[in-house]
């Protein structure tokens with residue numbers, strides 16, 4: 001969440017998926033997952049799986065960063081669960097740019113698994129995650145238990161099982177992405193939730209628009225959840241961009257992160273019928289007050305303004321298409 005963190009970064013003008021700029025983008029996976037692991041380790045939320053995927057940072061993270069991640073994880077989780085309940089789990093989830101995300105394992109524990117859960121990230125990230133899945137029983141067991149056949153389809157960049165698939169692909173290469181998803185039995189007839197949590201900003205506006213359009217056109221009934229930067233036109237946004245530049249990270253998609261309206265407009269002009277966008281301060285204020293009081297007692301936060309400034313520069317967006325009968329339009333966080 002912070003202005004000087006790489007996650008708020010990346011870049012890449014090429015779509016080859018293997019250039020030097022992409023290395024910076026892949027590095028953001030580490031940034032996000034290490035921050036999540038740290039927040040979990042001091043009690044912000046419960047996630048018994050993240051320790052099997054991410055090392056624990058020795059470096060203390062600032063309270064405003066931890067609260068930011070708390071709001072982000074709660075916000076995405078609330079919208080995801082609302083979709084699962086509306087569809088009674090007869091649906092699929094595509095988590096694009098999933099990094100070391102653990103949503104699949106946590107949903108299984110809550111008996112809220114969709115018919116199938118797909119994760120996509122660069123092949124190098126997928127290889128790393130697969131290594132952990134194969135070697136950590138806590139991660140492997142749920143996948144194997146849910147899989148009725150003897151053997152799982154797996155290579156270095158892909159695993160396909162009955163309820164979970166992880167695929168190495170470049171989100172800017174849509175024909176290959178679609179082909180790989182279809183090989184893993186993505187079902188375009190099922191209500192589908194597409195999640196991009198801090199991912200689109202690493203693509204050019206044209207590339208992210210194409211991905212959003214592809215998602216809208218691929219499924220009759222769908223919902224899109226996007227979390228990323230917003231209000232990047234001010235001094236704070238400028239500092240964030242400059243810090244990232246110094247670390248060879250370019251926010252290729254920052255133009256779309258100008259305002260809540262530019263975020264909403266991108267969804268509406270690329271095939272989505274309804275779109276809502278709120279900044280993370282608003283998300284934070286809508287979270288259950290008992291939970292907020294609990295996490296606020298974990299660490300003392302000296303300067304509230306710092307938290308507000310940070311939260312004002314990130315947003316949660318959700319959009320729907322079809323699904324009138326399911327009541328998808330009524331979903332809100």
Ligand SMILES: C[S@@+](CC[C@H](N)C(=O)[O-])C[C@H]1O[C@@H](n2cnc3c(N)ncnc32)[C@H](O)[C@@H]1O
Pocket residue numbers: 007025026027028029032033096097098099100101120121122125169170171172196197198199202203
């Ligand atoms: C900031 S991390 C977020 C990870 C995860 N969504 C989370 O919130 O914890 C961004 C992720 O998007 C992935 N990513 C960005 N651009 C991508 C692309 N063109 N193709 C595949 N993955 C991409 C990165 O590799 C990284 O894992």
